Amino acid sequence: MAVRGRPAGSYGIDAAWVPWMWVGYTILYGLLALGSFAWWDNPWWLGVLFVLIAATCAAGAALYWYVTLRGKFLAWATLLDDVALGDGELALDLGCGHGAVAIEVARRNPGTVVNGIDLWRSIDQSGNSPEAFLRNADLNGVRDRITVATGDMTRLPYGEDVFALVTASLAIHNIPTAAGRREAVAEAWRVLRPGGTLLVTDIRRTAEYASVLRDAGADVASPVSLGWRMWWSGPWMKTRRLTAVKPHPTTVR
Structure with a gap:
């Protein structure tokens, strides 16, 4: 449940x-x-x-x-209703901040270890730090299944095909260049294992992300608006969801 x-x-x-x-x-x-x-x-x-x-x-x-303070938590609660991870599987949250998404993933999947990576910039989120993330993990009883790293999402320090779930909540748009955003999406796809799910929410550039994923061979539906609960001041700053499942390699006979 x-x-x-x-x-x-x-x-x-x-x-x-x-x-x-x-x-x-x-x-x-x-x-x-x-x-x-x-x-x-x-x-x-x-x-x-x-x-x-x-x-x-x-x-x-x-x-x-x-x-x-509330809407993004409700939105992610709904999004994660469609994700179930097995014991021993790994998840990764890009631009994890205080751990809102990573901790929710860990709470819902008791056998999953969740990794968070961030540059910890306070301009993107007030009071942003690894210590703040880990304090929240402690409060939710998931500290033993949380790891944090300082790093750039355009050069992830992980191998290929590692994670069953990769998430990014309002993070990739903070990369200022189109080339950098393409690298971040390509890196997220690289570390996702076959059969795993990539789940991204962002306020702009989601069509750009979808294009990168299609070029990588992903079957990606058009980004979908999450509704007024994720309007950052109004409909001109709406949040969209992008979901992709990494296919298994084609067996060559």
Whole structure:
């Protein structure tokens, strides 16, 4: 039976500057609206426009906080309902951060060892560190089946065909170049064992990832939106899911 619910612990804020940016815009346009109505000789419609912009920014901030604190956990809980790993199998989480996905995989699959790898950049997630990940693993009783590494997902320190599951949650888009993103996807595919599942969620570039996988011989469906619960401030920043199963080598007779 699948474990449900948000894992215990603290998981930081994804790109923490972004919701505060929306809060700043809310204050700015709120003040402009107040000035337009109270002090300045502006057309009435300009004040109304400032109010609407301020309300939109406030809604964007609120939705972002919801996604980073709750929505992403609900989304991954649903995604992992379709994944079952056997005893002794290995999983890998790319850009693991505080361990939200890796720990959920470990909780659901008691016989699986989960590896996490990250560069531990706080700009991508507040308070990001291996120590924060391991504290969360301890709180969830899975520390004995968790390993962490510092490394670049474009040059993974693992052999070929190792992992039954490879995940990446909102991580690959942080690589600034198309060539680097292609290398990361190719590396994820390289370390995935035949019959294993690659599961990626991201806010952009998922069509690019799918193209790389198709070039590698994967049968990949078009990326699918995860709905409003994964809108990072609005529909202009939606999260999509990409899933691929690595085929077994063709037997040559």
